[in-house]
Amino acid sequence: MSQSHRRPRVRLVDVARAAGVSKTTVSDALNGAGRLPAATREHVQKVARSLGYRPNATARLLRAGHTRLLGVAAREYVETPWVYAELAYFSQLATATTQAALAHGYGVVLLPTYGPDDCWLDMPLDGVFVIDPVEGDPMVGDFLTAGVPVVADRRALAEVPVEAREAGRWVDFDYGAAVRQVLDHLEAAGAERIAVVAGATTACFHQQSVGAYHDWCAERGREPRIVAIPAPGVQHALEAVTELLTAPVPPDALFTLVELSPPLLLDTIRRLGRSVPGDLLLVCSTEDPAASYTDPPISTLGFLPGETARAAVELLVDCLDGRGGDDGRLFSADFRIRASSTVPARRAARQG
Amino acid sequence: MSQSHRRPRVRLVDVARAAGVSKTTVSDALNGAGRLPAATREHVQKVARSLGYRPNATARLLRAGHTRLLGVAAREYVETPWVYAELAYFSQLATATTQAALAHGYGVVLLPTYGPDDCWLDMPLDGVFVIDPVEGDPMVGDFLTAGVPVVADRRALAEVPVEAREAGRWVDFDYGAAVRQVLDHLEAAGAERIAVVAGATTACFHQQSVGAYHDWCAERGREPRIVAIPAPGVQHALEAVTELLTAPVPPDALFTLVELSPPLLLDTIRRLGRSVPGDLLLVCSTEDPAASYTDPPISTLGFLPGETARAAVELLVDCLDGRGGDDGRLFSADFRIRASSTVPARRAARQG
DNA sequence: TTGAAAGCGGTACCAG
DNA sequence: CTGGTACCGCTTTCAA
Numbered sequence: 001m002s003q004s005h006r007r008p009r010v011r012l013v014d015v016a017r018a019a020g021v022s023k024t025t026v027s028d029a030l031n032g033a034g035r036l037p038a039a040t041r042e043h044v045q046k047v048a049r050s051l052g053y054r055p056n057a058t059a060r061l062l063r064a065g066h067t068r069l070l071g072v073a074a075r076e077y078v079e080t081p082w083v084y085a086e087l088a089y090f091s092q093l094a095t096a097t098t099q100a101a102l103a104h105g106y107g108v109v110l111l112p113t114y115g116p117d118d119c120w121l122d123m124p125l126d127g128v129f130v131i132d133p134v135e136g137d138p139m140v141g142d143f144l145t146a147g148v149p150v151v152a153d154r155r156a157l158a159e160v161p162v163e164a165r166e167a168g169r170w171v172d173f174d175y176g177a178a179v180r181q182v183l184d185h186l187e188a189a190g191a192e193r194i195a196v197v198a199g200a201t202t203a204c205f206h207q208q209s210v211g212a213y214h215d216w217c218a219e220r221g222r223e224p225r226i227v228a229i230p231a232p233g234v235q236h237a238l239e240a241v242t243e244l245l246t247a248p249v250p251p252d253a254l255f256t257l258v259e260l261s262p263p264l265l266l267d268t269i270r271r272l273g274r275s276v277p278g279d280l281l282l283v284c285s286t287e288d289p290a291a292s293y294t295d296p297p298i299s300t301l302g303f304l305p306g307e308t309a310r311a312a313v314e315l316l317v318d319c320l321d322g323r324g325g326d327d328g329r330l331f332s333a334d335f336r337i338r339a340s341s342t343v344p345a346r347r348a349a350r351q352g
Numbered sequence: 353m354s355q356s357h358r359r360p361r362v363r364l365v366d367v368a369r370a371a372g373v374s375k376t377t378v379s380d381a382l383n384g385a386g387r388l389p390a391a392t393r394e395h396v397q398k399v400a401r402s403l404g405y406r407p408n409a410t411a412r413l414l415r416a417g418h419t420r421l422l423g424v425a426a427r428e429y430v431e432t433p434w435v436y437a438e439l440a441y442f443s444q445l446a447t448a449t450t451q452a453a454l455a456h457g458y459g460v461v462l463l464p465t466y467g468p469d470d471c472w473l474d475m476p477l478d479g480v481f482v483i484d485p486v487e488g489d490p491m492v493g494d495f496l497t498a499g500v501p502v503v504a505d506r507r508a509l510a511e512v513p514v515e516a517r518e519a520g521r522w523v524d525f526d527y528g529a530a531v532r533q534v535l536d537h538l539e540a541a542g543a544e545r546i547a548v549v550a551g552a553t554t555a556c557f558h559q560q561s562v563g564a565y566h567d568w569c570a571e572r573g574r575e576p577r578i579v580a581i582p583a584p585g586v587q588h589a590l591e592a593v594t595e596l597l598t599a600p601v602p603p604d605a606l607f608t609l610v611e612l613s614p615p616l617l618l619d620t621i622r623r624l625g626r627s628v629p630g631d632l633l634l635v636c637s638t639e640d641p642a643a644s645y646t647d648p649p650i651s652t653l654g655f656l657p658g659e660t661a662r663a664a665v666e667l668l669v670d671c672l673d674g675r676g677g678d679d680g681r682l683f684s685a686d687f688r689i690r691a692s693s694t695v696p697a698r699r700a701a702r703q704g
Numbered sequence: 705t706t707g708a709a710a711g712c713g714g715t716a717c718c719a720g
Numbered sequence: 721c722t723g724g725t726a727c728c729g730c731t732t733t734c735a736a
Contacts, residue, residue: 009499011729022707027731036705052516054498057476058419059729062410062712067476069461091443094462102464107475109421109461110446112454123459124409124419124476146406147361164404234641261642263615271647289586290613295623364714374723379715387721411713414728 010051019047030055058124067124070101070316073111073139076132076203088287089259089305093131096309104317111139121146127316129309130156135202144168149319151312154328155204169315170328171308175205176212178333182255182283182301183216185335189343191253191281193225195244197237198257200228205303209257225251229258238268245272245280253281253341260284262291262298266340282340296339303333362403371399382407413476422668423472423480424449425463427489428555440639441611441657442483448661449481456669463491473498479668481661482508487554496520501671503664506680507556521667522680523660527557528564530685534607534635534653535568537687541695543605543633545577547596549589550609552580557655561609577603581610590620597624597632605633605693612636614643614650618692634692648691655685 016026021044028034029044061067074090098108111120111128120128121142127149130140133156140156141164143149149167157168186194196213199206210226217224225247227240237260244251256265262284266276274280276296284291285301292298311329318325368378373396380386381396382405413419426442450460463472463480472480473494479501482492485508492508493516495501501519509520538546548565551558562578569576577599579592589612596603608617614636618628626632628648636643637653644650663681670677 012731013729023730024707024732025705028706031731033731034705040705052497052499054473056414056729057474058410058414059712060474060731061476062408062414062714062729063731065712067410069475094446098462098464107461107463109459110450111459112450121406122409122412123421124413145404147404234645238645261613261615261640263613263619264642264645267615267619267646288613290616293586293590293616294619375714376716376723376725377721380722383715385716389721392721408713411728412715414713414730415715417728 009056010053012053012055015044015048015051015053018051019044061124066126066320068106069109069123069125070097070106070313071109071111071120071123071125071128072097072131073113073120073128074131075113075134075137075139076199076201076205089303090131092287092305093309096306097129097313100310100313104313106313106317118142126320127151129312129316132201132203132205135159135207140168149316151315151328153204167319169312169319169326171312171315171331172328173205173303173331173333175208175333176215178301178335179209179212179255179257180216181333181335183213185299185337186253186255186281186283186341189253189277189281189341191251193222193249193251194253194255195225195251196227196255196257197240197244197260198226198228199232200230206257232259234260234264238264241265241268242272245269245274250274251280254283256284256286259286259288262286262288262300263294266294266298276340277342292336292338294340296342299338299341300336301333302336304331307331361408362405364405364407367396367400367403367405370403371396410476418478418672419476420458421461421475421477422449422453422458422665423461423463423475423477424483425465425472425480425491426483427465427486427491428484428551428553428557441655444639444657445483445661448658449665452662452665456665458665458669470494478672479503481664481668484553484555484557487511487559492520501668503667503680505556519671521664521671521678523664523667523683524680525557525655525683525685527560527685528567530653530687531561531564531607531609532568533685533687535565537651537689538605538607538633538635538693541605541629541633541693543603545574545601545603546605546607547577547603548579548607548609549592549596549612550578550580551584552582558609584611586612586616590616593617593620594624597621597626602626603632606635608636608638611638611640614638614640614652615646618646618650628692629694644688644690646692648694651690651693652688653685654688656683659683 012023012026016023026044029036029041030048072094101108109123125148128143130150130152133140133152137156140150140152141160144160144164144167151169151171153172154170157165157170160168183194198210214224225244227243229236229240237258269276269280276282283299283301287302287305291300308331315325364375364378368375378396381388381393382400424446453460461475477500480495482502482504485492485504489508492502492504493512496512496516496519503521503523505524506522509517509522512520535546550562566576579595581588581592589610621628621632628634635651635653639654639657643652660683667677
């Protein structure tokens with residue numbers, strides 16, 4: 001058993017008393033402010049150190065009028081809290097945000113996806129990055145009406161009353177275009193039955209991607225083959241893939257929009273008796289670096305977590321510093337074509 | 353270009369003035385405190401809402417004397433900032449910590465691994481969870497002397513001056529025992545040349561693991577075969593594996609202590625012309641759930657990110673609430689034996 | 705050069 | 721039932 005009562009922290013006044021000077025002098029001495037004689041300064045510093053003095057962060061923040069803290073929330077699967085750990089995309093986004101924030105002197109708070117309504121408003125945040133808000137997501141509006149700058153996407157901002165939008169910024173992709181790019185590529189490689197695995201959420205990414213897929217199919221009179229999984233996780237994703245590949249008329253191309261370990265996916269496809277790219281062309285939307293190390297390397301559609309995080313932080317910081325920057329930044333998805341979706345020799349020949 | 357000047361936030365006094373009452377009344381009305389007539393309460397609430405009033409979090413925290421914020425720092429590779437995104441272990445730990453913290457009404461701040469010395473002390477944290485501190489890590493001592501409760505491991509706490517240890521707690525594993533358990537298992541399965549991939553850090557985990565491996569080898573007069581990678585990342589890890597497997601006398605068992613996508617590892621081993629478990633028994637220390645979905649499923653040594661995170665948060669919260677709880681919690685690693693390290697029929701026969 | 709005092713924006717204790 | 725006021729711990733201005 002350990003000592004239970006925490007000793008009261010030593011405060012500025014304590015140091016002042018011990019050093020026989022005033023609060024002001026201590027503050028100046030420790031912060032390098034004022035014009036004190038070196039002797040006083042050193043004396044105060046020594047006393048402060050010997051007492052183990054540490055300024056109370058909250059107090060100085062209240063004084064400063066800011067907290068230098070940015071919130072990050074991943075909202076894609078609001079109902080299924082925290083499976084995010086397994087999602088390379090969110091991990092990288094959170095990490096990159098932390099990194100970018102640090103570069104600007106900010107810390108990052110991981111926000112919960114659920115919890116007592118508005119509980120996030122009790123956190124001392126200067127700004128918030130809301131990733132993949134779902135349709136009608138209350139978080140964006142809550143922060144904005146509370147006067148806290150937010151970076152989200154354009155759709156989320158559009159849902160907020162105009163008068164509150166002032167401190168709203170966005171980072172976005174043309175998801176539809178990205179998906180079409182992949183579909184066109186697969187079609188050009190000879191695919192006739194492209195199957196898709198998506199997430200069953202109303203986050204912009206999935207909604208627009210699925211919409212684009214349906215449109216694309218409709219334009220060509222093709223029948224969409226899509227499975228939307230209710231929550232992230234290896235199990236769900238693999239089941240979806242299995243369902244698609246064991247259909248009576250199996251697809252000749254697969255495009256996954258949910259995070260799934262690329263080498264595992266490849267392994268699973270092979271166990272189902274199909275070869276890549278021979279029997280099945282494959283493109284994965286993933287940030288897992290393992291994708292380029294498999295055999296064959298897997299084509300990926302990436303959404304630049306590093307760059308978007310940096311942009312989000314910059315947007316937030318500009319807004320906080322009163323610099324009028326852009327309202328948002330539009331990015332283009334990063335489509336990397338590799339062997340998994342490249343026409344094998346014999347099929348290429350067949351296609352002419 | 354967007355509006356650059358943020359409008360000043362509306363404060364408690366503003367509401368009070370607008371509603372024609374005092375600060376106290378507003379505070380009570382909004383917090384459900386005091387015994388106000390319903391009419392007053394509603395009136396104040398209406399005014400507050402119409403003004404878009406939100407209490408200043410920093411101010412109420414200063415008043416409350418706590419911040420309800422916990423820090424998390426992953427220190428294993430302090431020099432190589434933020435490759436953590438790719439590490440399932442850290443992602444899950446951070447996520448689980450956030451979840452556990454939320455359950456206790458706390459938020460979580462992701463701490464940077466580097467940065468201006470002591471920069472972490474400027475954050476308004478009630479407590480900190482330092483994961484895998486390296487040898488002589490300053491972070492633990494810094495927080496402790498600042499009076500901020502810390503959860504780390506026993507070694508890190510031992511490095512701190514006794515008088516500062518009061519608010520130090522720990523969560524730990526007997527890494528040596530865990531490693532021996534795996535080595536014994538592999539030996540029993542017939543392995544004679546067990547190779548290990550470890551991380552070149554002084555974090556307790558790697559140091560003790562590598563130490564245990566060397567001891568274990570020495571006890572048996574075996575020659576250790578180990579590669580320590582300088583930083584996490586697919587590239588380094590795969591190179592290490594390749595180096596080990598292409599040695600003149602290749603190992604007959606591989607035990608990886610660094611995070612590496614299990615299916616990718618399997619794939620790589622096969623491309624090097626070895627089969628698992630036929631030619632090579634395989635055990636991975638990883639938290640990647642994909643390990644159990646490969647063919648063959650891969651034996652894993654896990655370190656319970658969920659449970660340790662929960663424990664860490666509890667330890668911190670108990671300490672903060674002045675409840676005298678335990679000084680720490682010792683966990684046992686989770687060794688899951690699967691087909692990748694199970695003796696294939698013919699080898700079992702050969703072994704008798 | 706140093707120190708007293710006024711806030712930062714709330715909450716909580718009293719007196720009215 | 722309500723409002724004045726002290727106070728959380730620090731920074732900053734200003735007077736001595």
